[in-house]
Amino acid sequence: MSRTVIKLRDVRKYYMVGDFLVKALDGVSVDIEKGEFTAIMGPSGSGKSTMMNLIGCLDTPTSGHIYVDGDNTSGMNEGELAFLRNKKVGFIFQQFNLLGKLSALENVMTPLLYAGVSVVERRERALDTLDRVGLADRVNHRPNELSGGQKQRVAIARALVNNPTILLADEPTGALDTSTGNQIMALFEKLNDEGNTVVFVTHDKGLGMRCRRQIHIRDGKLEDMNVI
Numbered sequence: 348m349s350r351t352v353i354k355l356r357d358v359r360k361y362y363m364v365g366d367f368l369v370k371a372l373d374g375v376s377v378d379i380e381k382g383e384f385t386a387i388m389g390p391s392g393s394g395k396s397t398m399m400n401l402i403g404c405l406d407t408p409t410s411g412h413i414y415v416d417g418d419n420t421s422g423m424n425e426g427e428l429a430f431l432r433n434k435k436v437g438f439i440f441q442q443f444n445l446l447g448k449l450s451a452l453e454n455v456m457t458p459l460l461y462a463g464v465s466v467v468e469r470r471e472r473a474l475d476t477l478d479r480v481g482l483a484d485r486v487n488h489r490p491n492e493l494s495g496g497q498k499q500r501v502a503i504a505r506a507l508v509n510n511p512t513i514l515l516a517d518e519p520t521g522a523l524d525t526s527t528g529n530q531i532m533a534l535f536e537k538l539n540d541e542g543n544t545v546v547f548v549t550h551d552k553g554l555g556m557r558c559r560r561q562i563h564i565r566d567g568k569l570e571d572m573n574v575i
């Protein structure tokens with residue numbers, strides 16, 4: 348039976364910039380089911396990151412409703428949103444956002460610290476997750492000792508280690524060359540085959556078409572949705 352993990356209803360995000368109202372997201376409704384692999388595509392400035400940040404509870408909408416795993420996030424306070432984020436969402440960014448002074452292993456252990464897991468189990472689970480992304484032989488390397496693709500694998504392991512309900516990747520291949528980007532895409536495909544729900548923002552038509560579903564966005568509005 349399908350289960351809706353993300354539900355957006357008439358979601359708007361407006362910004363005042365001087366005298367000008369920017370409608371970054373302008374009335375978006377969408378459902379994402381468990382196990383789906385969805386690409387969000389659209390030109391620069393169309394609202395892709397705004398939508399991801401709202402889905403991931405990194406930001407709150409101007410109006411409309413966002414449900415994460417059935418919970419309505421409207422009216423939640425910052426503490427409740429942080430709890431939801433930590434438990435349910437794994438975020439992956441274009442620029443990796445790793446902590447430079449920590450090893451790959453320590454970076455991946457970090458989310459478990461906030462989840463109150465013992466150090467022995469943190470280490471075990473982080474090692475296991477680094478193995479799943481193909482980095483078992485790089486666990487003691489720091490980010491500046493890793494290639495771009497390896498850094499992104501560490502970031503993916505960090506997003507995965509808590510077993511989140513949904514993985515949100517905002518242009519995860521944007522800082523990588525084509526061949527490395529393809530390898531990272533293949534890793535997301537593997538993670539989706541293993542049952543993870545993935546939302547993937549990309550500029551790249553070829554990568555977007557490899558996702559099972561595409562959502563096209565322009566000027567903060569959905570254009571059309573395809574399910575292959």
Ligand SMILES: Nc1ncnc2c1ncn2[C@@H]1O[C@H](COP(=O)(O)OP(=O)(O)O)[C@@H](O)[C@H]1O
Pocket residue numbers: 362363364369370371389390391392393394395396397398
């Ligand atoms: N904090 C902000 N303040 C003002 N305008 C913003 C802010 N964040 C995004 N925007 C504007 O909202 C629109 C959508 O931005 P964004 O979601 O980052 O687009 P994308 O990720 O598709 O490139 C853009 O016009 C951008 O300039």
Ligand SMILES: [Mg+2]
Pocket residue numbers: 395396397
């Ligand atoms: Mg963006």
